[in-house]
Amino acid sequence: xxxxxxxxxxxxDLEVLSGITEEIDEGEVVVVIGPSGSGKSTFLRCxxxxxxxxxxxxxxxxEQINLPxxxxxxxxxxxxxxxxxFNLFPHLTVLENITLAPVKLNKMTPEQANDKAMKLLERVGxxxxxxxxxxxxxxxxxxRIAIARALAMEPEILLFDEPTSAxxxxxxxxxxxxxxxxxxxxxxxxxxTHEMGFAREVGTRLLFIDEGKxxxxxxxxxxxxxxxxxxxxxxxxxxxx
Amino acid sequence: xxxxxxxxxxxxNEDRYKLLLSGIGVTIKVSLLAIVIGIAIGFLIAxxxxxxxxxxxxxxxxxTDVIRGTPSVTQLMIIYFVIFATINWSKWIIAAxxxxxxxxxxxxxxxxxxxLSIDRGQTEAGRSLGLNAKQxxxxxxxxxxxxxxxxxxxxxxxxxxxxxxxxxxxxxMDIQKAGDFxxxxxxxxxxxxxxxxxxxxxxxxxxxxxxxxxxxxxxKSEVR
Numbered sequence: 001x002x003x004x005x006x007x008x009x010x011x012x013d014l015e016v017l018s019g020i021t022e023e024i025d026e027g028e029v030v031v032v033i034g035p036s037g038s039g040k041s042t043f044l045r046c047x048x049x050x051x052x053x054x055x056x057x058x059x060x061x062x063e064q065i066n067l068p069x070x071x072x073x074x075x076x077x078x079x080x081x082x083x084x085x086f087n088l089f090p091h092l093t094v095l096e097n098i099t100l101a102p103v104k105l106n107k108m109t110p111e112q113a114n115d116k117a118m119k120l121l122e123r124v125g126x127x128x129x130x131x132x133x134x135x136x137x138x139x140x141x142x143x144r145i146a147i148a149r150a151l152a153m154e155p156e157i158l159l160f161d162e163p164t165s166a167x168x169x170x171x172x173x174x175x176x177x178x179x180x181x182x183x184x185x186x187x188x189x190x191x192x193t194h195e196m197g198f199a200r201e202v203g204t205r206l207l208f209i210d211e212g213k214x215x216x217x218x219x220x221x222x223x224x225x226x227x228x229x230x231x232x233x234x235x236x237x238x239x240x241x
Numbered sequence: 242x243x244x245x246x247x248x249x250x251x252x253x254n255e256d257r258y259k260l261l262l263s264g265i266g267v268t269i270k271v272s273l274l275a276i277v278i279g280i281a282i283g284f285l286i287a288x289x290x291x292x293x294x295x296x297x298x299x300x301x302x303x304x305t306d307v308i309r310g311t312p313s314v315t316q317l318m319i320i321y322f323v324i325f326a327t328i329n330w331s332k333w334i335i336a337a338x339x340x341x342x343x344x345x346x347x348x349x350x351x352x353x354x355x356x357l358s359i360d361r362g363q364t365e366a367g368r369s370l371g372l373n374a375k376q377x378x379x380x381x382x383x384x385x386x387x388x389x390x391x392x393x394x395x396x397x398x399x400x401x402x403x404x405x406x407x408x409x410x411x412x413x414m415d416i417q418k419a420g421d422f423x424x425x426x427x428x429x430x431x432x433x434x435x436x437x438x439x440x441x442x443x444x445x446x447x448x449x450x451x452x453x454x455x456x457x458x459x460x461k462s463e464v465r
Contacts, residue, residue: 048369050365050368050369073368073371073372073373074371076368076369076370076371077370077371079369080369080370081365081366081369083362083365083366083369085362087360087362087363087365087366088366089363089366089367089381089385090385091384091385091388100370100372100380100381101367101370101371101372104372104376104380105370105371105372105376146366149370150369150370153370153371
């Protein structure tokens, strides 16, 4: 479903990705872990071309997307993204946040989009907030709305960029619960996170990225309980209690 | 001569108050049209300045540089006596175009700053949903920028209204010119000029109140 080949990306002189090759299949929940600045977020952002790779190829459903002339907007409709800082639209109500893209992109009529949005709000447990503005929501609620917003476009893949890192600890659970439900429903997900519990419980596969390379990968049990690489061991000893 | 006699002579005799009334009309007409033209030009120039394309950037830069680097009265006279010399449009429309062109340069900087003040994450969120650059700008960035730039924009309108007091240079009878005319006709300086000042002040005060009310309305989504 997603295939990346020899991905390279530098910011000025700093090489952030130095050759990542990876394949992600339908229904997989791939959890990307690694130290800060290791390139894991950049890797994720290259998948929907929020960052343009300097070198290498990205394929979605067999179609290479990082070529000039490719309709990136159409491809992005297949891939939802959830951000660390939610990025809800503050000038729109919760309902409008969710319906904006499907309506403006002529995917749904306003009525269909509203119905869909209410169903999604039910799924994330926030129907009563439909007409509120984002400023009145807690961090956890904002992130659940952001997930509903991404789902409104009925994407095939969801990308999560540290979705719980900006949350107060007591709100992490509610967001992870929504993500777990999605995983159980068979959504293809790529999740950059520091939540090792989530990685262990939900991940079908783990990637440990350090210094722009996938250093180690495997099932959660393999990577978390039996790491082979020294740097993985060092990293895990710091994050696991 | 008593105050009331002077007042009588300055404003009532020979229906001189009518000069001021029609002057108010001229000032409002010119200002309103100039504001509309200024916003349109300002938005286009702001997009030029924010564009990644070199020629557009140059156009934006030269425009702002030239307009900000020359006095508005010079610009008004060049536009009226040179550029529109052979075109037979109403004086007030030509004057409004001149002030609009001038205001556009300042408005473009306000809009540019407003657009840049919106967090990059907003654009990324829009684009990640599949909206194109134009849709993201239109539905996500601009509505938020409008709120941020509103106070600066109000300031610009106020400056613009006062700036129009130079339209006398191209023969338009606005508030300022009417006051000046009364001064010459009556040999009274105090009352016509202070009267002129009071008229401007009241107009701008009313505008300020209206802008404040509208700003509060715009900010309603931020109330917790």
